[in-house]
Amino acid sequence: MADDILKAFGISAQQSGVSTGKHWLEAGGADIVSVSPVDNKTIATVKSADRSNYDAVIAVAQEAFKEWRQWPAPRRGEIVRQIGEALRAHKEQLGRLVSYEMGKSLQEGYGEVQEMIDICDFAVGLSRQLYGLSMHSERPGHRMYEQWHPLGITAIISAFNFPVAVWSWNSMLAWVCGNVCVWKPSEKTPVTALACQRIVETVFAANNVPEGVCCLVTGGRETGEWMSNDHRVPLVSATGSTRMGKSVGAAVGARLGRSLLELGGNNAIIVSKDADLDMTLIGAVFGAVGTAGQRCTSTRRLIIHESVYDAFTAKLVKAYAQLRIGNPLDEKNHVGPLIDKDAVNAYLSTISQVKEQGGTFLVEGGVLEGAGYESGCYVKPCIAAVENTYAIVQHETFAPILYVMKYQTLTEAIAMQNDVPQGLSSAIMTLNLREAEQFLSAAGSDCGIANVNIGTSGAEIGGAFGGEKETGGGRESGSDAWKAYMRRQTNTINYSDKLPLAQGIKFDL
Ligand code: NAD
Numbered sequence: 001m002a003d004d005i006l007k008a009f010g011i012s013a014q015q016s017g018v019s020t021g022k023h024w025l026e027a028g029g030a031d032i033v034s035v036s037p038v039d040n041k042t043i044a045t046v047k048s049a050d051r052s053n054y055d056a057v058i059a060v061a062q063e064a065f066k067e068w069r070q071w072p073a074p075r076r077g078e079i080v081r082q083i084g085e086a087l088r089a090h091k092e093q094l095g096r097l098v099s100y101e102m103g104k105s106l107q108e109g110y111g112e113v114q115e116m117i118d119i120c121d122f123a124v125g126l127s128r129q130l131y132g133l134s135m136h137s138e139r140p141g142h143r144m145y146e147q148w149h150p151l152g153i154t155a156i157i158s159a160f161n162f163p164v165a166v167w168s169w170n171s172m173l174a175w176v177c178g179n180v181c182v183w184k185p186s187e188k189t190p191v192t193a194l195a196c197q198r199i200v201e202t203v204f205a206a207n208n209v210p211e212g213v214c215c216l217v218t219g220g221r222e223t224g225e226w227m228s229n230d231h232r233v234p235l236v237s238a239t240g241s242t243r244m245g246k247s248v249g250a251a252v253g254a255r256l257g258r259s260l261l262e263l264g265g266n267n268a269i270i271v272s273k274d275a276d277l278d279m280t281l282i283g284a285v286f287g288a289v290g291t292a293g294q295r296c297t298s299t300r301r302l303i304i305h306e307s308v309y310d311a312f313t314a315k316l317v318k319a320y321a322q323l324r325i326g327n328p329l330d331e332k333n334h335v336g337p338l339i340d341k342d343a344v345n346a347y348l349s350t351i352s353q354v355k356e357q358g359g360t361f362l363v364e365g366g367v368l369e370g371a372g373y374e375s376g377c378y379v380k381p382c383i384a385a386v387e388n389t390y391a392i393v394q395h396e397t398f399a400p401i402l403y404v405m406k407y408q409t410l411t412e413a414i415a416m417q418n419d420v421p422q423g424l425s426s427a428i429m430t431l432n433l434r435e436a437e438q439f440l441s442a443a444g445s446d447c448g449i450a451n452v453n454i455g456t457s458g459a460e461i462g463g464a465f466g467g468e469k470e471t472g473g474g475r476e477s478g479s480d481a482w483k484a485y486m487r488r489q490t491n492t493i494n495y496s497d498k499l500p501l502a503q504g505i506k507f508d509l
Pocket residue numbers: 157158159160161162184185186187219220221222223224225228239240241242243244245247248262263264265295296297396398424466467471
């Protein structure tokens with residue numbers, strides 16, 4: 001299947017992974033071999049960027065910015081509209097490629113491309129709404145207002161689990177804001193990035209967009225470090241683990257640049273005694289096993305009221321027995337593989353640590369073997385009864401391991417939900433208005449996302465997306481997240497024939 005898709009995007013089996021948006025450079029870095037976790041087959045070998053490739057790309061991007069920033073924002077929006085159209089035309093193929101290279105279900109692969117289309121639509125509207133405020137000056141004959149200008153190069157470092165959507169959340173907004181983008185995709189999913197680059201290149205060529213507005217530099221951690229330490233890059237938007245974010249944040253902070261960090265989560269659903277348990281079951285199971293537990297918003301913890309604990313965990317165990325694990329391109333299956341063997345080892349190590357720390361398994365885990373599971377990346381979703389205070393529970397393991405725990409009062413449940421280092425997504429399932437409002441209040445959830453009667457997983461692009469504490473504090477996508485991609489300028493214009501000073505200061509010559 002890979003060959004057909006590669007052909008559709010004009011990608012060869014041995015391909016440069018460095019592009020300025022118009023030219024593919026001869027890449028001098030290491031080979032990245034993309035292997036599908038679905039069937040262990042090699043999809044393509046991508047040549048990554050060396051330092052001189054990287055510097056060449058940044059130089060082209062700097063030149064492009066000088067022109068692109070002067071295009072009217074609605075005209076930039078028109079280009080993004082056309083990218084949305086191109087993505088609609090390629091939704092099937094790109095969705096399949098995402099599913100095959102990353103291992104998520106085909107439905108989720110299509111969903112990821114739909115999210116890209118949605119953010120294009122959002123960005124088109126935004127291109128006419130980059131509003132600044134106007135203020136009343138304290139001085140006569142003066143006008144004061146603020147405007148938003150583009151920043152320059154936006155470096156985008158993305159994770160494997162949303163290999164293309166995260167890039168689009170950043171790049172579509174950055175482009176309408178007048179920035180140019182340099183993307184370093186995850187080294188685990190370079191081929192989907194090549195496909196996106198091809199799609200955008202075609203649209204840009206048809207519109208004479210300057211070379212350097214959409215750049216791609218494939219590579220690993222070191223390439224990300226070049227970006228973090230590069231004073232030519234005013235904004236680094238990085239999505240990935242908290243470990244990575246601490247390193248990027250420190251490097252960008254040391255040069256007083258801007259970083260937008262979207263890092264790990266440890267998301268919980270509080271299951272109240274007043275919850276609709278049937279509805280809760282769907283949210284909890286999809287949240288825990290969807291994308292094989294490899295979403296930043298995956299449900300990791302269920303904090304269940306003691307009076308419904310036995311009934312609800314019995315439902316969960318029954319539901320897990322019905323899960324079909326297998327090739328994610330087969331729509332009958334609920335759960336696909338983990339991304340690679342390292343992820344399988346992390347899953348197994350977490351299971352051992354849960355046991356060592358006193359947890360008991362309601363549904364046992366394990367690695368699947370035999371026909372259809374030859375890649376060695378398919379694992380069983382499992383459920384463990386634990387205490388929130390276990391060190392392993394405080395840590396995000398990117399795998400389908402669900403922790404269950406009991407509570408007595410809502411205050412106690414909220415404290416447990418908040419008592420982890422991460423602060424991305426949270427939810428309460430309750431039909432009780434008082435409980436819902438307490439959960440959403442200033443004394444409630446401390447996460448960037450707090451839902452009522454919806455699980456933790458699967459956000460809409462219209463809201464600002466991101467989280468607090470070790471999740472990094474950044475916001476992407478909807479609402480006014482665009483402001484992170486621009487610089488604010490306050491302008492005061494004197495149209496009088498006097499020069500009064502602010503605060504009434506007298507200065508006569
Ligand atoms: P990762 O941190 O291993 O890698 C992410 C990206 O960072 C890759 O492109 C990698 O090459 C790069 N990188 C790694 N170390 C770096 C460094 N020191 N400097 C610069 N770049 C560096 O993460 P992953 O395994 O690809 O993704 C899983 C993680 O991403 C999970 O923790 C998940 O929660 C998180 N995630 C968060 C969000 C969010 O929006 N909050 C979304 C998706 C994924």
